[in-house]
Amino acid sequence: MAALPAEAGAGSVAASKITIRGLSIDYVSEDGRARHRALEDLSLEVRENEFLSVVGPSGCGKSTLIAAIAGFLRPRSGSLLLDGKPIGGPGADRGVVFQEYALLPWRTVLDNVTLGLRLRGMPRSERDRIGRQFLEMINLVEAADKYPHQLSGGMKQRVAVARTLANQPEVMLMDEPFAAVDAQSRMTLQEELVRIWSQSRLTVLFVTHSVEEAVFLGDRVAVLTPGPGRLKAMIDIDIPRRQRRWAELGNNLLFATLRQRVLDLVRGAGTPP
Ligand SMILES: Nc1ncnc2c1ncn2[C@@H]1O[C@H](COP(=O)(O)OP(=O)(O)O)[C@@H](O)[C@H]1O
Ligand SMILES: [Mg+2]
Known part of the structure; x- marks a missing residue:
């Protein structure tokens, strides 16, 4: 077998698609006097071809995070990289799906x-x-x-x-896209999204306040603190793609355990691993 070229290592399993380091974002009032910190010193990575769920309570900065990666907001400090290059504004390489259709x-x-x-x-x-x-x-x-x-x-x-x-797009940014949909359709949409994503080479960052949804969809779940959002914990969801059907996961012990762990973290009871 031929030796891999030296740079090939960087493209292996865990290549980082989006890298966020020490990100803080403030909203400043028009007169410049009032300042509200929405994200504080947030660091996380979204891997190439990964489905990363981000969960946190309302107001913790989830939409702010999506807007920043989409290139609509400038960081107060920290860095935001796509394929290792700074994100300078919106681009066709990132697509956004909002709650409002x-x-x-x-x-x-x-x-x-x-x-x-x-x-x-x-x-x-x-x-x-x-x-x-x-x-x-x-x-x-x-x-x-x-x-x-x-x-x-x-x-x-x-x-x-x-x-x-x-x-x-190379990256799909999803901001609580199923929040306004009735429960039955929501489950179908979640299953469809797993199927579509499995067939594509997309990297997905999906934010939601629903713990169940985050665990059902994600390869990993990032838990944010209440605002200003920081990363509280990162949980691996080792449930195979083909098992991500509600009929199957309803009785799945690993799913129930992970859901409880993430729920405890969101409620502030759990300790980060
Ligand atoms: N345009 C804005 N001006 C001032 N404050 C804002 C603005 N948008 C959001 N915020 C505040 O920033 C914080 C994070 O908001 P957001 O990112 O929408 O949270 P989430 O999506 O997690 O509910 C909240 O406290 C919210 O009130
Ligand atoms: Mg939001």
Whole structure:
């Protein structure tokens, strides 16, 4: 067997896709007098092709973290790197899915999904072909010509996910995307997301205040402290992808144990490992 070139080591299993070091973010009032610290000295890594869940109470800075990685906010201090390079602003390499579906009501489902491709100047026939592929992936091909108001909340959120995926980002940033969806659809969406992610080479950072959701989805779960958010603990979720179905995990002892451990950490009872 040929020896690996020296630099190959860096590209092995745990290559860091997003590196956050000592990140602090302040919101400053318009007159510059009031300052609110949303994140403080937060350090964490999202590995290449990893699904990292971030969980923490409301107001701990989850949306702030997403906005900072998306390039919408500047750090007060610390660094934010994507593939080892500083994040200077928004870019097509990162796609964001918000809790609000943010679909354009006057455009069809297909046109919503292909919006990003259109903005990049891709001809209609080609972007429609790609758009349909992604609608197929989320089992919504039959809704291609419908308008957002004709869809349920769960369907709208699937369209929002398809729209982000159609832009073929390297990183998908998800900010409580299923929070407004009813419980039944939410479970289906979670299972679908596991399936879609398993088939892709995406790196996902998924923030939620739901411990159960974080553990169901994540390769690891980062627990943040109440605001200003810092990293409190990082928990490995060693449950194989193929077992990530609600019918199966309902009676899974490891799932129950991990869920309890993360819940204790979020509530402040658990001690970080
Ligand atoms: N635009 C803003 N101006 C001032 N404070 C803000 C702003 N956005 C968020 N905050 C505050 O920053 C903290 C973190 O907010 P956020 O990131 O939205 O938390 P989370 O998403 O975890 O609920 C909260 O205390 C919130 O009130
Ligand atoms: Mg939020």
